[in-house]
Amino acid sequence: MKILYLHQYFVPPDAPGGTRSYEFARRLVKRGHEVTLVTSAAMMKPDFADPDRVTRRRFEGIDLVILPVAYGNEMGYARRTLAFASFALGAAKEAIRHRPDVVFATSTPLTIAIPGLLARLVRRVPMVFEVRDLWPELPILMGALPNPAAQQLARGLEWVAYHGASEVVALSPGMADGVARAGISRDRITVIPNSCDIDAFTVTPAAVEASRRRHLPELAADQPLVVYGGTFGRINDAGWLVEVAAHMATIAPEVRFAMAGSGAETEAIAARGSARGVLGRNLWMLPALPKREMPAFVGNAAVATSLFMPLPEMWNNSANKFFDALAAGRPVAINYGGWQAELLASSGAGICLPQGDPAAAAHALAALVRSPVELARASRAASDLARRRFDRDLLAVELERVLQRAANSRHAVPGLVEVSP
DSSP states (O other): OEEEEEOTTOOOTTSSSOOHHHHHHHHHHHTTOEEEEEEESTTSOTTTSOTTSOEEEEETTEEEEEEOOOOOTTSOHHHHHHHHHHHHHHHHHHHTTOOOSEEEEEOSSGGGHHHHHHHHHHHOOOEEEEESSOTTHHHHHHTSOOOHHHHHHHHHHHHHHHHTOSEEEESSHHHHHHHHHTTOOGGGEEEOOOOBOTTTTOOOHHHHHHHHHHHOTTSOTTSOEEEEEEEOOTTTTTTHHHHHHHHHHHHOTTOEEEEEEESTTHHHHHHHHHHTTOBTTTEEEEOOOOGGGHHHHHHTOSEEEEOOOSOGGGGGOOOHHHHHHHHTTOOEEESOOSHHHHHHHHHOSEEEOOTTOHHHHHHHHHHHHTOHHHHHHHHHHHHHHHHHTOBHHHHHHHHHHHHHHHHTOOOOOTTSOOOOO
């Protein structure tokens, strides 16, 4: 197939962030498909993409079209909205230049549906829409869309995106339920969660030791480490781990914490760590690490974490860091409920910490890291989940089937032009 892949935040492996689109795109290329991926320079270094003009380059068989649209977690809501609109406009111009067999548009943001739908109408090709978050539900809850008219417009775009797609890919069962509530038949929805890059996260002891010496020289090789690697944004509430570290210092002073990332809350988290007396004592903050460095970094951990603020709507998330921990064979500790909490409970691959009680969370973590038997059992369960249910190679084949099914089908949508294969 000729696949037009639309994703505003493509992350190459030498940059920090989730690499789902890169990993799937390169696997589709290896399976014989032509992939053109339209993205922005937001997550790329200047030597990879020019931040001031459109960059076209071939990367591991993927034809990248990189638009000069900036984005960062530190941006306010107004600047983010402008970035979404700017990218949607530029991507729409690019989308109608191509003649693919299928368009694959992956959110967030929801505005990625605009170029996808235009390509569908102008080029008469099917669109597959991927739902990474239930938008606009979350932005509304976070206060990013306070205007009622804007909320209605966003909900309308959500409806059109789902109903204008031949197939919908959802990253969790809860997201699939949300799509179904919008009136989409279950036979058009496929759950393909974030995945485990097992080969990438299988690293040598020497690489792990080199990472420790480079990033955590204060950490002794025999000290248990709890890690967080990801965005320091408001919704992530990574600062919660500061409170856990403060309680841990009194009950299990040998346990250490390392947080690697960046975002709008970076300074606030550092200030909180200093105020609680843990920054530089039993907790360290590192800058965001390129994806290629994350396997060795996580390899130092006794336990890896995935965190969110207390917002039940986030329980449907499919956090990259959760699956990276599984790929590394590390127990996962999360502070939210939902399908991932149920998965950990049923498999034994980790624990769910009480978000509202950091002291109890510290006790639960201490009990786990101080039990070699329990740590080993949870590590085996994590590795088993990674291989049996979330191997990226297996899920890439599932995505290929969805794209092929869309390319070979005709799906009439009320009010829109019927798609020809």
